[in-house]
Amino acid sequence: MFYFSAFTLGFYHASLKEDYELAGTFPEDVVQVSDKIVDGFMQAPPEGKMLGADSQGNPAWVDVPPLTPGELAAIASRKKIVLLDEASEMIAPLRDASDGGYIDEADKPKLAAWKKYRYELTKVDTANPVWPAKPE
Numbered sequence: 001m002f003y004f005s006a007f008t009l010g011f012y013h014a015s016l017k018e019d020y021e022l023a024g025t026f027p028e029d030v031v032q033v034s035d036k037i038v039d040g041f042m043q044a045p046p047e048g049k050m051l052g053a054d055s056q057g058n059p060a061w062v063d064v065p066p067l068t069p070g071e072l073a074a075i076a077s078r079k080k081i082v083l084l085d086e087a088s089e090m091i092a093p094l095r096d097a098s099d100g101g102y103i104d105e106a107d108k109p110k111l112a113a114w115k116k117y118r119y120e121l122t123k124v125d126t127a128n129p130v131w132p133a134k135p136e
Helices: 014-023 035-041 069-100 105-122
Strands: 002-005 010-013 031-033 049-053 059-063
Touching: 002 014, 002 035, 010 014, 035 059, 069 105
Parallel strands: none
Antiparallel strands: 002 010, 002 031, 049 059
């Protein structure tokens, strides 16, 4: 047998209840749950769900809350950095060839396209990102 706390979203084995109480870490809002119920929640959650509690304090799969605007902007900022790094890696050898005067004619448009793409990436507003198309 286990206990489940809706506050901590944790399962507590009944055999350790006294230890939790002595340590002052046993939640007051627990409900008893069977091993079978606990086993069901030890599996990966269904798509778009996370461990939560129902109105009676029992464990339940609940919808994952939507990301906040700040979280979305942080994700976009990381993506922007990755894409800028990728563009710079593509540009570097082409620029070396151009600077050295030995760039193939077929690579000149590639260099220009990657430079334009990298520039467009610098203009992306991570609060409301619209990503430019990556060159071929």
